[in-house]
């Protein structure tokens with residue numbers, strides 16, 4: 001028998017958070033960091049994500065170095081993971097923001113260097129367009145630091161044409177990941 005987990009479901013129409021059971025969904029999350037010990041921060045964040053309630057880590061890409069894109073500061077460390085999760089998408093976003101805050105994330109200005117950035121890239125096949133959450137992430141297909149690690153763990157989700165379009169962006173796998 002499939003176990004169902006009661007999770008809080010956010011209803012954007014009523015602005016309410018309710019207890020609601022739901023079936024697990026495959027969610028893809030992009031991670032990036034370019035301040036402090038970025039590699040360590042990303043690895044710790046993967047551990048935190050794997051421990052989220054009602055969630056199980058099913059895949060993790062290697063780590064990549066990428067040049068800042070629409071951002072400033074040193075090169076980023078990036079990765080993408082897949083979670084099988086019973087969390088509702090807005091609840092997942094809240095959890096991502098809590099992990100960012102716990103890692104010391106500040107938002108002094110738009111696109112500032114960041115200790116940790118977590119993006120909900122895909123949530124099953126859902127299309128979400130609420131005030132606080134857009135899924136699929138609206139810029140994911142413009143970013144090599146998302147598509148390369150995503151293609152590593154879910155090649156069926158990324159076409160060779162999409163990868164070829166981003167060839168000019170500087171990104172390389174981390175040797176020790």
Ligand code: AMP
Nearest residue numbers: 117118119120121132133134135136137
């Ligand atoms: P950032 O400062 O780049 O971390 O952007 C965070 C903001 O983007 C927050 O206000 C979120 O509500 C919003 N946002 C919208 N869609 C997404 C998404 N798919 N993943 C993460 N943040 C999102």
